[in-house]
Amino acid sequence: xxxxxxxxxxxxAPIAPSQAxxxxxxxxxxxxxxxxxxxxxxxxxxxxxxxxxxxxxxxVSAMLMKAGLPGGLAYLVYVGxxxxxxxxxxxxxxxxxAGVVVINMLAAFGLVHMADLxxxxxxxxxxxxxxxxxxxxxxxxxxxxxxxxxxGGLRGRWN
Numbered sequence: 001x002x003x004x005x006x007x008x009x010x011x012x013a014p015i016a017p018s019q020a021x022x023x024x025x026x027x028x029x030x031x032x033x034x035x036x037x038x039x040x041x042x043x044x045x046x047x048x049x050x051x052x053x054x055x056x057x058x059x060v061s062a063m064l065m066k067a068g069l070p071g072g073l074a075y076l077v078y079v080g081x082x083x084x085x086x087x088x089x090x091x092x093x094x095x096x097x098a099g100v101v102v103i104n105m106l107a108a109f110g111l112v113h114m115a116d117l118x119x120x121x122x123x124x125x126x127x128x129x130x131x132x133x134x135x136x137x138x139x140x141x142x143x144x145x146x147x148x149x150x151x152g153g154l155r156g157r158w159n
Contacts, residue, residue, distance in 0.1 A: 031154075034147030035091075038098075041137040042088035045101055049081030063111045080104025088141060091150020093158040098141035105135040 052060075057078070061071035080100050087097035108131060109117070119127035126132060145159045146152055152159035 031147035031149050034141075034144050035149040037137060037144070038088050038091060038094065038141055038146060038150070041098075041101070041134060041141060042085040045081055045104075045134055045138075046085035046089070049078065049085065052077055052081060060111075067111060077104065080107075088138075088146075091146035091159060092152045092156075094146035094150060094152060094156075095142050095158050098138045101138035102135060102142060105131060105138065109135070 057074040060077050061074035064073050065071045081104060084097040084100035084104070087093050088101070109128070113128050113131060116127040121127055146156065147159075148154035150156070150159055
C-alpha cells in the first residue's frame with residue numbers, strides 16, 4: 001500500500017479518546033448544567049423571598065387590591081419566592097416548583113413591570129433583564145427537569 005493512501009485514511013479515521021482524557025460523560029455534563037441552572041435561579045429568587053419575609057407583603061397586597069384582586073393573594077408570594085425555590089434547589093418536584101416560579105414572575109410582570117415591558121436601559125439592555133432571567137430560567141427548568149443530581153433523582157415523576 002502506498003504511504004500517501006495510508007496517511008489520507010489515517011487523517012479521516014475517528015480519533016479515539018486517550019486514556020488521559022476526562023471520563024465525564026455528556027449525560028453527566030447535562031445533569032451538572034441542570035444542577036447549576038436550578039441552583040442559580042432557585043437561590044436568586046429565594047433571596048427576594050427572604051427579603052419579603054422581613055419586609056412583609058404589604059406592598060404586594062396593595063398592588064393586588066389596586067388591580068382589583070384580593071389582597072390576601074399576596075401571601076402566595078411566599079409560595080413563589082420561598083417554597084418553590086427551595087424545592088428547585090433540592091431538586092424535589094422540580095418541574096412543578098419551577099412552574100410556580102414562572103407563574104410568580106408572570107404575576108410580577110403583570111402587576112409591577114408592564115410599563116417597562118418594552119423599555120431599554122441607557123446602556124441598551126432590556127429594563128427587565130433580571131426579571132426576564134428569572135422567568136426564562138425557571139421556564140428552562142420546567143422543560144429540562146432536575147437531572148440526577150437532585151433529591152427526586154433522575155426518574156422522579158416531577159423531575
